[in-house]
Amino acid sequence: MTATVESTSGTRGKVPEVSKDAVLVALKILRYNPEVDDAPHWETYDIPALPTDRVLNLLHYVKWYIDGTLTFRRSCAHGICGSDAMQINGINRLACKVLVKDLLARKGKTTTITLAPIKGLEARKDLLVDMEPFFEAFRAVKPYLITYGNEPTRERIQSVADRERFDDTTKCILCACCTTSCPVYWTDGSYFGPAAIVNAHRFIFDSRDEGAGDRLDILNDTEGVWRCRTTFNCTDACPRGIQVTKAIQEVKRALLFRR
Incomplete structure (x- = not known):
């Protein structure tokens, strides 16, 4: 707490x-x-x-x-x-x-x-500071595992390579350092912000998850990933060393090539 x-x-x-x-x-x-x-x-x-x-x-x-x-x-x-x-x-x-x-x-x-x-x-x-707008954006990207159909009879197996695909973005501690270092977020608080996108990335590229399409639709909004101006402030500010800008670019790429 x-x-x-x-x-x-x-x-x-x-x-x-x-x-x-x-x-x-x-x-x-x-x-x-x-x-x-x-x-x-x-x-x-x-x-x-x-x-x-x-x-x-x-x-x-x-x-x-x-x-x-x-x-x-x-x-x-x-x-x-x-x-x-x-x-x-x-x-x-x-x-x-x-x-x-x-x-x-x-x-x-x-x-x-x-x-x-x-x-x-x-x-x-x-x-x-009031952290509620920050957590509101976090919750909006559905930061949890989404699956459809029947419950599996055993654990969902994942390869080492599949786990490494999103390992970096599992490190987020929701401190808001990245989001509040972003000039776009300063000027327009309706932007989802880097932390929300990082937490969406963590599940979009999880091989066990089936909700990537929903999250990509959310982040394709006018206040989503396209507001990022690639200033690298977020990456520099992250106390956990997450490559935040890289994660945002990977989500953009997933949107461009998902068809």
Whole structure:
């Protein structure tokens, strides 16, 4: 279950001792509380951090020791659940996977790390966005095995080669990094987006599935795969290394040659 880290209390906890190996980081966060703010604004927190700390650790430091009202999502903290997707220095990343040492400035200079919510989805509070439009597109492509006729009397056998055909797109963790890195999605949220297409791809090319035609019809819509402009933003943003642009092109090719 995804946990939303939120508190109405601004009470500070007892600050832990600072390690001699710590560096000073200026954590610049785009804050927004719809109950009191007319628009988002930047707030900066000076935080001691170890080079091996993750950006998520810095958010916890602010939450636990400076301002308990800071709001963001996180769950497993191991790059599997996809909950803590955000813009880190302007690039979509998972806060639990990015290390401070990879963002450090030149020696002798204070490192500034900027954090903002992912684009294209409504910011509800601070780094927390409304994920429902994203999941609505995901559900629309029927991301599950579809078969017709009688139930088989034994498991559906699949060759190693058939499994490898869609192996890459099974890695999606629905973090929305790819979809919210897409300029088309920013400007028109009705576009299905890369993540939905990736999850359709996973079943379109599954040899056991019989619903590929339905999904291809869905993605042949004006808001489907043809909206993709092949900017490769989605592939660059994917924390799981999925070749998102390649998957989209394969779905386009399947549409062109399915007759």
